Amino acid sequence: MKISWNDFVEECNQCQACPLAATRKNVVIYRGSVVAPIMFVGEGPGATEDEQGLPFVGQAGRLLQLLLDAQGFAQKDFHIANVVKCRPPENRVPTDAEAATCKKLLGKQILICKPKIIVLLGKTAYTLFTGDKNAKMTQIRGAFIEKNGYLILPTFHPAYILRNNNERIKLWQDIAMVRRKAEELGLMEPLETPPEMPSQRPSSN
Numbered sequence: 001m002k003i004s005w006n007d008f009v010e011e012c013n014q015c016q017a018c019p020l021a022a023t024r025k026n027v028v029i030y031r032g033s034v035v036a037p038i039m040f041v042g043e044g045p046g047a048t049e050d051e052q053g054l055p056f057v058g059q060a061g062r063l064l065q066l067l068l069d070a071q072g073f074a075q076k077d078f079h080i081a082n083v084v085k086c087r088p089p090e091n092r093v094p095t096d097a098e099a100a101t102c103k104k105l106l107g108k109q110i111l112i113c114k115p116k117i118i119v120l121l122g123k124t125a126y127t128l129f130t131g132d133k134n135a136k137m138t139q140i141r142g143a144f145i146e147k148n149g150y151l152i153l154p155t156f157h158p159a160y161i162l163r164n165n166n167e168r169i170k171l172w173q174d175i176a177m178v179r180r181k182a183e184e185l186g187l188m189e190p191l192e193t194p195p196e197m198p199s200q201r202p203s204s205n
């Protein structure tokens with residue numbers, strides 16, 4: 001059955017399907033473009049995201065945006081979401097049951113967004129999305145996994161990069177890899193000049 005974006009948003013906003021509904025301020029659904037060739041999926045909203053009802057708008061989100069801007073990603077190119085749409089209290093990791101419940105909504109979101117490439121931000125998102133609990137991010141990052149017609153790329157969560165700035169180059173390289181793949185597939189136009197990795201730290205508020 002085809003579902004409209006507005007009906008989907010309404011369904012998310014009304015959702016009480018898991019315990020996270022009790023403590024949320026806002027249901028955090030997406031930012032970017034509703035239909036987009038590239039989807040970024042994180043673990044779940046933090047405090048800033050819960051306040052604003054938008055994903056990846058805190059300091060880690062601003063770092064991600066800094067890198068996307070430098071690689072020439074426009075808003076039409078991406079759709080950013082999380083495995084769970086409501087903030088886990090104290091920023092704890094979502095439980096398997098919460099993730100399994102909310103993944104039904106994420107599945108609908110993917111069908112509407114129609115991405116060709118899905119970037120999983122961080123080990124927790126990777127585990128919650130794939131069910132694979134044993135993989136190490138250092139082993140799985142930087143290589144696409146083909147599954148159900150999607151190209152899936154696990155990479156570091158920008159919050160990890162904020163704490164380990166010497167690893168920034170790896171997230172940068174992975175985003176560059178996404179860009180190259182998008183260019184190969186005719187989803188993005190090549191840049192006229194090679195991008196340079198921004199070195200500044202995003203503001204903390």
Ligand code: SF4
Pocket residue numbers: 012015016017018019020021027084085086098101102105
């Ligand atoms: S986290 Fe997902 S499943 Fe749980 S209440 Fe929020 S929208 Fe519903």
